Amino acid sequence: MSDNDKRIRLEDVSKLWAGVPAVDHATFAVAPGEFVILLGPSGCGKSTTLRMIAGLEPASGGRIFIGERDVTPLAPGERGISMVFQSYALFPHLSVADNIVFGLRSRKVAKDERRERLDRVAALVGLTEYLARKPAQLSGGQRQRVALARAIISEHPICLMDEPLSNLDARLRGEMRREIKSLQRRLGMTVIYVTHDQVEAMSMGDRVILMQQGRIIQEGTPSELYNAPATAFAASFIGSPAMNLVPLAAAADGAVIDGEPHCSVASHAAKGHLLGVRPEAIHLAPGDAPGVPAEVLDAEYLGADTIVRLQVGSQTLRARQPGVAELRPGAACRLQWAPGEAHFFDGESGQRLDLAGHDVATSRRHANPGEALAVPFPHRTHPPGVNP
Amino acid sequence: MANRASDRRLQIYGALLLLPAAVLLGTFAYLPTVATLVNSLFLPGFRGAPPEFVGLENYALLIEDRTFWQVARNNLLYALGTIPTAIALALGMALFVNGRLPGRGLVRMAYFTPTVLPMIAAANIWMFFYAPQIGLFNKLLGTLGIAGPNWLGDPAVALTSVIVMTVWKEAGFFMIFYLAALQSIPPELEEAASLEGTGRWSFFWRVTFPLLMPTTLFVLINALINAVRVVDHLFILTKGGPNNATNLLLYYVYENAFSFFDRTYAATITVVILLVLAVVATIKFRVLDRRTHYQ
Numbered sequence: 001m002s003d004n005d006k007r008i009r010l011e012d013v014s015k016l017w018a019g020v021p022a023v024d025h026a027t028f029a030v031a032p033g034e035f036v037i038l039l040g041p042s043g044c045g046k047s048t049t050l051r052m053i054a055g056l057e058p059a060s061g062g063r064i065f066i067g068e069r070d071v072t073p074l075a076p077g078e079r080g081i082s083m084v085f086q087s088y089a090l091f092p093h094l095s096v097a098d099n100i101v102f103g104l105r106s107r108k109v110a111k112d113e114r115r116e117r118l119d120r121v122a123a124l125v126g127l128t129e130y131l132a133r134k135p136a137q138l139s140g141g142q143r144q145r146v147a148l149a150r151a152i153i154s155e156h157p158i159c160l161m162d163e164p165l166s167n168l169d170a171r172l173r174g175e176m177r178r179e180i181k182s183l184q185r186r187l188g189m190t191v192i193y194v195t196h197d198q199v200e201a202m203s204m205g206d207r208v209i210l211m212q213q214g215r216i217i218q219e220g221t222p223s224e225l226y227n228a229p230a231t232a233f234a235a236s237f238i239g240s241p242a243m244n245l246v247p248l249a250a251a252a253d254g255a256v257i258d259g260e261p262h263c264s265v266a267s268h269a270a271k272g273h274l275l276g277v278r279p280e281a282i283h284l285a286p287g288d289a290p291g292v293p294a295e296v297l298d299a300e301y302l303g304a305d306t307i308v309r310l311q312v313g314s315q316t317l318r319a320r321q322p323g324v325a326e327l328r329p330g331a332a333c334r335l336q337w338a339p340g341e342a343h344f345f346d347g348e349s350g351q352r353l354d355l356a357g358h359d360v361a362t363s364r365r366h367a368n369p370g371e372a373l374a375v376p377f378p379h380r381t382h383p384p385g386v387n388p
Numbered sequence: 389m390a391n392r393a394s395d396r397r398l399q400i401y402g403a404l405l406l407l408p409a410a411v412l413l414g415t416f417a418y419l420p421t422v423a424t425l426v427n428s429l430f431l432p433g434f435r436g437a438p439p440e441f442v443g444l445e446n447y448a449l450l451i452e453d454r455t456f457w458q459v460a461r462n463n464l465l466y467a468l469g470t471i472p473t474a475i476a477l478a479l480g481m482a483l484f485v486n487g488r489l490p491g492r493g494l495v496r497m498a499y500f501t502p503t504v505l506p507m508i509a510a511a512n513i514w515m516f517f518y519a520p521q522i523g524l525f526n527k528l529l530g531t532l533g534i535a536g537p538n539w540l541g542d543p544a545v546a547l548t549s550v551i552v553m554t555v556w557k558e559a560g561f562f563m564i565f566y567l568a569a570l571q572s573i574p575p576e577l578e579e580a581a582s583l584e585g586t587g588r589w590s591f592f593w594r595v596t597f598p599l600l601m602p603t604t605l606f607v608l609i610n611a612l613i614n615a616v617r618v619v620d621h622l623f624i625l626t627k628g629g630p631n632n633a634t635n636l637l638l639y640y641v642y643e644n645a646f647s648f649f650d651r652t653y654a655a656t657i658t659v660v661i662l663l664v665l666a667v668v669a670t671i672k673f674r675v676l677d678r679r680t681h682y683q
Contacts, residue, residue, distance in 0.1 A: 056579050077585025089576035093598045102594075103584025154584065 006032035013062035037205035082151035232350035259313025281341035282319035291334030336361035427655035478562030511624035543633035
């Protein structure tokens with residue numbers, strides 16, 4: 001099987017439901033052996049996109065290619081793909097073995113070969129002892145494995161997965177994430193994986209395609225999405241807790257966080273737009289250190305780290321601190337972050353702006369807030385906090 | 389000790405909860421059954437004389453009764469003629485209206501209409517279909533130049549005519565059960581199968597039909613009970629005639645009890661019907677249950 005069969009290309013694919021676009025001119029390509037994540041909140045069109053690739057839903061417009069073939073008019077069975085459903089879609093009246101070889105029987109594969117492939121795949125996913133059971137007698141994780149086995153045994157070069165882990169508990173989910181990823185690598189499958197869980201997207205994907213309201217917002221490696229989100233939506237969707245997004249107001253010496261007029265965080269060009277800082281990029285400094293003045297609201301202890309909620313002007317920010325944060329609610333402190341950690345987004349469209357933030361940590365002029373407006377702020381230039 | 393006392397109280401509590409249903413069932417199901425069984429062992433007393441205990445004499449009489457055997461044979465033919473056809477039709481209609489179809493609600497309603505009609509009304513409609521000269525069927529056949537049979541008057545055709553009407557009436561009823569069962573089958577199953585290139589026909593036999601087995605079993609038992617429960621449309625259509633050609637078991641029971649006033653003989657036939665039904669239902673459950681998947 002040539003690698004070319006594993007390539008998927010969507011050109012301008014749309015899906016309209018009663019005239020309303022669910023998928024709006026989606027164009028992307030998936031390279032052979034790549035693990036691509038379609039990420040987005042529910043209703044963003046990611047599942048519809050996947051179902052159009054599978055052929056379960058006809059596309060309203062555009063073309064879908066698998067390899068060099070235009071598969072847009074083809075039936076699902078002719079596209080050479082397998083799929084894992086969120087509900088697993090196991091046949092409840094058939095044993096695990098019959099479930100796994102269901103497709104092989106449809107394709108009239110000889111009995112001996114069926115047997116042999118079944119043994120191989122069952123061993124691969126660890127189901128050898130359960131082949132005689134019915135799906136109802138299996139745990140959620142085992143059912144998931146049956147669904148995977150059914151997709152693998154077909155030896156199709158492409159596997160589509162529609163939120164396959166969302167019915168599992170958190171611990172099992174982590175385990176299956178690793179298993180799916182390692183299976184995909186071992187078998188060299190091309191996988192398109194739909195999820196709304198950014199953790200799954202970040203940990204499994206070679207590349208992530210982020211969708212919102214039927215449109216592709218950003219496409220890139222997990223670290224590209226994390227380090228340089230293309231829009232405020234992308235910024236808030238990836239990372240947990242979400243990136244802090246606060247509106248900037250104008251002050252004498254630059255843009256300041258709304259309600260906190262003393263410490264400018266960027267040049268005048270940023271006013272009216274949004275500042276984004278990841279919670280893990282914020283460093284809490286003592287109240288007399290330089291930085292953005294803040295007041296501790298509360299702290300959520302998570303074991304390895306603590307999420308501290310802070311009041312800055314009229315805004316609430318969250319900061320992730322390692323270990324236990326020794327901060328009482330009401331305590332005053334200063335926030336610092338590296339200039340490259342500040343992201344700016346257009347206040348209207350949410351698009352990323354090519355602006356640089358001020359270095360809030362080295363600015364000395366906040367020791368005495370009363371003088372803040374009297375001393376002119378030396379304008380500094382930073383390389384843009386984009387694409388390090 | 390305290391434990392045992394509270395245990396007993398719980399048991400009494402449970403028994404009391406069961407009591408209303410038990411009283412109703414006892415009064416209207418089990419007591420009449422036992423009374424029927426007892427009745428079948430007597431001969432009716434004439435002119436105020438008490439009934440006479442005769443043991444199994446009524447049963448011996450039944451075995452000799454040629455009319456009974458004809459009626460039993462009629463009923464068997466009737467069951468064989470109605471049950472498979474009605475079920476197959478019901479399944480076909482359910483599959484049809486379960487699909488994407490313009491005016492689906494209307495079609496569903498149309499299929500269900502015969503079931504909603506009271507039996508007597510339906511039989512009256514069919515009387516006009518079957519009437520020898522002015523009936524719909526013979527009029528239609530007449531335009532083609534064919535002289536139609538006397539649908540209800542010819543002993544060779546009459547039973548078939550009754551069967552056709554029953555299928556028309558029952559299929560819509562069974563369709564509702566199949567439709568409900570079909571809608572409980574997740575659509576992903578068909579999607580998963582279609583991704584593997586499974587044809588519709590193959591999917592039906594390998595997935596849909598096995599998953600409908602509990603419904604089929606339920607419908608089968610119901611259809612069987614219905615087949616020996618026929619009184620009302622015989623009343624309108626044929627009165628069991630001509631020459632008992634369409635007489636069925638329950639109608640024969642009715643005739644014996646209320647036309648010939650032989651209550652104990654009617655009781656005897658009833659006991660036999662109950663026995664046969666019990667045996668057939670047991671066999672069905674035994675054989676089909678093993679092959680049935682319950683979710």
